[in-house]
Amino acid sequence: MSQSGPIIFISILFLFVLFLSWYVFQAIKTVSLGIELVRIQQVIKWSYWVFMVSLLIWLAYKSVQVFLAGEFASSAQVLSSVFLTLIVTQLVIVIVLLGEDLIRNIQAISIFAMNGAKGYSFPSRTVWVSVLALTFASVPLFSFVYGIKYGKYNFKVHREVLYFEDLPESFDGFTITQISDIHSGSLKDHNAVASGVQMVLDQKSDLFVFTGDLVNHRADEIEPLIKEFGKIRAKYGQYSILGNHDYGDYSAWPSPEAKKENFEKLKSQHEKLGFDLLLDEHIRIEKDGQSIVLAGVENWGVGFKLKGDLQKALSGTKTGEFKILLSHDPSHWDAQVKNNPNPVHLTLSGHTHGMQFGIETQLVKWSPVQYRYPNWAGLAEDSGNFLYVNRGFGFHAFAGRVGIWPEITVIELKRGKKPDPIHLASAEN
Numbered sequence: 383m384s385q386s387g388p389i390i391f392i393s394i395l396f397l398f399v400l401f402l403s404w405y406v407f408q409a410i411k412t413v414s415l416g417i418e419l420v421r422i423q424q425v426i427k428w429s430y431w432v433f434m435v436s437l438l439i440w441l442a443y444k445s446v447q448v449f450l451a452g453e454f455a456s457s458a459q460v461l462s463s464v465f466l467t468l469i470v471t472q473l474v475i476v477i478v479l480l481g482e483d484l485i486r487n488i489q490a491i492s493i494f495a496m497n498g499a500k501g502y503s504f505p506s507r508t509v510w511v512s513v514l515a516l517t518f519a520s521v522p523l524f525s526f527v528y529g530i531k532y533g534k535y536n537f538k539v540h541r542e543v544l545y546f547e548d549l550p551e552s553f554d555g556f557t558i559t560q561i562s563d564i565h566s567g568s569l570k571d572h573n574a575v576a577s578g579v580q581m582v583l584d585q586k587s588d589l590f591v592f593t594g595d596l597v598n599h600r601a602d603e604i605e606p607l608i609k610e611f612g613k614i615r616a617k618y619g620q621y622s623i624l625g626n627h628d629y630g631d632y633s634a635w636p637s638p639e640a641k642k643e644n645f646e647k648l649k650s651q652h653e654k655l656g657f658d659l660l661l662d663e664h665i666r667i668e669k670d671g672q673s674i675v676l677a678g679v680e681n682w683g684v685g686f687k688l689k690g691d692l693q694k695a696l697s698g699t700k701t702g703e704f705k706i707l708l709s710h711d712p713s714h715w716d717a718q719v720k721n722n723p724n725p726v727h728l729t730l731s732g733h734t735h736g737m738q739f740g741i742e743t744q745l746v747k748w749s750p751v752q753y754r755y756p757n758w759a760g761l762a763e764d765s766g767n768f769l770y771v772n773r774g775f776g777f778h779a780f781a782g783r784v785g786i787w788p789e790i791t792v793i794e795l796k797r798g799k800k801p802d803p804i805h806l807a808s809a810e811n
Contacts, residue, residue, distance in 0.1 A: 392445045396438060402472040403434045409475055409512035416509055441465055453599050453633040459568065459781035466739075466780055467526040471519045478515035482507065530782035534738075535574035537581055537775075538787045542761055544768055545800040546727055549704055552670035554797040559587035559616070561790055562710075562732025563595040563625065565776035567603035572610065578775060578788065579610050585792050589667065590616040592657060593732045594625025594681065594710035598778055599633040601647035604655075612655050618667050622657035623678040624648075625710040625733060626686045627778070660708060662694040675705040677726075682718070683711025683733065690714065696724050706730065712757045715769045728768045728793075734758045735774040736786035749786060759786070 410430055414423045444461040448454060454462075486505045494502055559582055569575050582590070597603040604611075614620055628648050635641040652659040660678025667674050677699070682690030690709060699705060705726045707719060712731040719729050736742075736759045740749025751758045755771075762769040773789035 389446075392442055392449075395445070396442050399438060399441070399469065399472075402469070402476055403438070405476045405479055406472050407431070408507065409479060409515050412507045412509055412512040413516065437464070437468070451634070454779060455567075455599075459779060462779050463526075463530050463781045467523065467530070470526065471523045474519040474522055475515045478511065478518060479507075482511045525784050526782065529738075529784035533783040533787060534777045534781065535571060535578065536783065536787045537578040537790060539581060539585070539790045539792060540760070540773075541792045541794070542770060543794045543796055544728065545796045545798055546704065546766075547798060548702070548727075549795055549797040550669075550672035550674060551797060552672040553674055553704070553795055556589070556669070556674075556795045557585070557587040558589045558591060558706075558730075558793045558795070559585045559790065560591045560593060560730050560770070560772050560793065561775040562593040562730075562772040563735060563774035563776055563778070564592070564604070564607075564611070565595055565598050565627070565774075565778045566607050567598035567600070568777050568781065569607060572607065575607060576610055578790070579613060581790050582614055585790070587616055587792060589618045589676075590614055590620040591676075591708055591730060592620070592622040593708050593730050593772060594623050595627045595732065595774075595776075595778075596622075596625070596651065597648065598627055599630060601630075601644050601651055604651050608651070608654050615656065618669070620655075620657045621665070621676060621678060621708065622652050622655075622659050623708045623710060624659070624661070624680050626681045626683060629681070629687060629689075631687065660695075662691045664695055664699060664705075673703075675699050675703050676708070677705060678708040679714070681710050682714045684713040684717060686711060692718050692722065696722075696726075699724060701725065712755060712762075712769060712771045715757065715762075720764045720767045720769070725767060727766075728770070728795075730770050730772070730791075730793075732772045732774055734771060735777065738774075738777055738780050738783045738786055740784075740786045742785060 407427075407430060411427060414426045417423050417426075441461065441464065444458065448458045448461065451458075486507070489505045561582060630641050630644045630648075635644070649659055658665070660676070662679050664675050664677035667676055677695040679690030679692055679695045681687045682692070695707070696705070701724050707726045707729045709715065709719065709729055709731055711733045715729045715731065719726050734751050734755050737749045737751035740751070741747070742759075747759075749758060757769055757771055759771050759773050762771070770791060770793065772791050773786055775788050775790070777783060777788070
């Protein structure tokens with residue numbers, strides 16, 4: 383990007399937010415008209431603009447700093463958090479006001495058509511609509527405030543039981559705990575992290591896996607947390623892979639050698655954590671004379687680094703063997719894994735974070751990230767091959783989580799056919 387690129391981008395963004403701020407001001411001005419004292423009306427109006435202009439200048443200044451730094455440091459996450467909170471809150475207000483303006487314009491056209499220009503005046507805003515807009519906007523405002531303060535450490539355990547007819551008998555009931563996207567450079571509340579790690583330990587799973595993005599940019603980010611994450615142990619081992627952030631591609635380096643040194647250090651950090659890092663390779667997990675294959679690839683993702691080599695990782699495995707693959711980006715499953723001639727029974731991924739923003743209920747599952755990734759959180763299946771996408775342990779860019787909470791996944795493998803829901807309900811009763 384040229385030197386003028388960031389300035390143009392920031393200027394356009396600044397003007398857009400300024401436009402939204404002007405529109406929001408219409409609601410504040412309308413509501414303030416109900417106050418009898420003109421002086422108080424003026425104080426409210428001037429206070430709004432002093433606050434907004436000061437905030438916009440600060441946002442522009444911080445944006446320039448980010449571009450000049452060449453990387454999105456954890457301190458810059460304050461910028462994105464404030465910006466997203468502001469934009470979403472303002473958009474809610476503007477959408478309501480635009481609806482009112484549409485009606486006002488229809489009314490104005492009708493009045494003009496019937497009466498002509500004589501005595502014509504454009505319909506004014508109604509106070510109750512502006513109050514409604516401000517009230518609706520309080521929902522995203524307080525949701526974002528909660529997500530920034532508490533939501534990013536609101537760890538949730540998600541459980542899945544998966545059935546496979548060809549699972550070796552010895553592995554019937556075998557459990558796997560997965561976490562992904564630690565993004566250690568973002569994790570400042572070490573007490574909260576400790577509680578998350580304890581939740582991992584409490585699962586007492588047979589196997590632990592980590593599916594990439596240990597850091598945001600630099601290998602030393604994990605050092606303050608090595609002791610904490612190093613507590614994670616499982617009977618059949620701890621295995622890990624790399625994610626797109628682990629290669630140092632999103633940071634400015636003084637030389638290629640410095641970047642390479644950082645990457646080698648990053649790999650050694652996995653060893654310090656007690657994680658066996660799988661780099662386009664596989665191991666066999668033995669249990670009571672039987673085994674399953676656990677493979678791990680380097681990052682492979684549509685629109686990101688295409689470094690992972692699935693065929694190399696599975697080289698030496700047999701078609702009939704039960705296989706689990708660790709691959710950071712879920713787009714890899716769609717592009718290569720699910721139709722691979724040497725079938726992979728279960729792929730474990732992360733990467734999307736569920737965009738750290740969305741709605742997940744029994745009836746609704748939505749996040750903006752779904753327009754980029756068809757499989758963005760939870761379980762997917764295709765012809766008996768499964769993908770599970772972890773929502774991430776940490777966070778990046780936006781220093782919070784709204785509706786999409788940090789996840790610890792527990793998967794239990796079962797031998798046989800999945801029970802029919804009706805029969806299962808009868809058995810439980």
